[in-house]
Amino acid sequence: xxxxxxxxIAIITLSGALAAATLPKLIHAALSLVIVFVGVAAYFFLxxxxxxxxxxxxxxxxxxxVLIVFTILLTRRDSxxxxxxxxxxVIVALAVFGGLLWIILNTTSLALPAPQTEPLTVKQIGExxxxxxxxxxxxxxxxxxVALIGALILVMEEKRER
Amino acid sequence: xxxxxxxxxIISSAxxxxxxxxxxxxxxxxxxxxxxxxxxxxxxxxxxxxWRFGSQQQQPTGVMVAxxxxxxxxxxxxxxxxxxxAIYRHYRTTNVDKFDSLKG
Numbered sequence: 001x002x003x004x005x006x007x008x009i010a011i012i013t014l015s016g017a018l019a020a021a022t023l024p025k026l027i028h029a030a031l032s033l034v035i036v037f038v039g040v041a042a043y044f045f046l047x048x049x050x051x052x053x054x055x056x057x058x059x060x061x062x063x064x065x066v067l068i069v070f071t072i073l074l075t076r077r078d079s080x081x082x083x084x085x086x087x088x089x090v091i092v093a094l095a096v097f098g099g100l101l102w103i104i105l106n107t108t109s110l111a112l113p114a115p116q117t118e119p120l121t122v123k124q125i126g127e128x129x130x131x132x133x134x135x136x137x138x139x140x141x142x143x144x145x146v147a148l149i150g151a152l153i154l155v156m157e158e159k160r161e162r
Numbered sequence: 163x164x165x166x167x168x169x170x171x172i173i174s175s176a177x178x179x180x181x182x183x184x185x186x187x188x189x190x191x192x193x194x195x196x197x198x199x200x201x202x203x204x205x206x207x208x209x210x211x212x213w214r215f216g217s218q219q220q221q222p223t224g225v226m227v228a229x230x231x232x233x234x235x236x237x238x239x240x241x242x243x244x245x246x247x248a249i250y251r252h253y254r255t256t257n258v259d260k261f262d263s264l265k266g
Contacts, residue, residue: 006165010173017177020196021184033196036177040203043170047214052228056206059232064199064239071243072192075250089186097179101172110168114215125222125229133226140233147237151244 005046013039030068037061047114051122170211177204191246191256195239202235 016035023029037060044053104110129137181200184193206228213224250256 003165006169010169013173014176014180017180017200020200021180021188021193026190026192029193029196033199036200036203040177040207043173043207044210047170047210049210049214049225049228052206052210052225052232055229055232059236060199060203063236067239067243068192068196071246074247075192075256077254086187086189089183089188092186093179093183096182097175100175100179104168104171104175110171111166112215113166115217117220120220120222120225124220125225128222128226136226136230140230144233144237147241151240154241154244154248 002046005042009039009042009046013043026072027069030065030072033068034061034065037065048117048119050119051125167211167215170215171208174204174207174211177201177207189257189259191249191258192243194258195242195246198242199235199239202231202238206231206235 013036016032016039019032020029020036023032037056041053041056041060044050044056178201181197181202181204184197184200186197188194188197209224209228209231213222213228216224246256249261253260
């Protein structure tokens with residue numbers, strides 16, 4: 001695993017995440033979120049999970065980011081005064097990060113390099129989706145259908161009342 | 163020097179903490195959803211990292227969990243954004259401090 005690629009992706013991902021969390025304008029934050037998703041997908045490619053990286057790009061950048069941008073455009077008319085920094089949130093986030101970092105750095109068994117293996121093919125993924133994971137697959141399909149119908153109903157109902 | 167498991171875990175915990183920061187410190191509802199998406203991305207990264215550094219790469223368990231988690235995250239984003247739009251129609255704002263109808 002190339003350390004130069006690792007560092008470059010780390011810088012891009014974390015700066016995009018910081019921008020998404022702190023930029024005052026919502027549309028800029030949504031576009032920085034796309035950078036974060038690209039960075040995470042690049043990590044998936046680096047780790048040998050190419051299929052998950054592709055799914056990440058299709059689902060997150062193709063669907064979720066576009067959905068967020070559409071919602072921003074639909075709820076555009078209000079301007080939330082978001083200037084004041086909420087220090088409670090900053091302190092909690094820093095405490096969580098400090099705690100996680102302390103635990104990770106103190107666990108000595110984690111300092112291992114990646115083992116050499118042959119790559120996982122899409123054929124294997126498809127086979128296990130159709131054999132071992134067929135019931136989870138059906139359940140996820142059901143959940144997605146119900147969630148999308150529910151989202152439609154949530155958005156439609158208010159319109160009928162008016 | 164190669165990237166070790168530790169470095170990946172540090173990256174994903176940083177991503178998680180930034181998502182937590184966005185969720186807790188912003189007042190705009192869509193920013194909160196963006197923070198949740200960041201935390202979910204960190205969790206997915208952890209699944210893939212532990213699968214890659216574990217001993218059984220031939221069993222695609224981590225990959226499967228990550229794929230299902232991405233699907234659930236897509237459903238969550240759709241419902242969350244629909245809720246934001248519905249609440250916006252009712253209150254004419256997306257500031258979460260203003261959603262206080264149930265406040266005692």
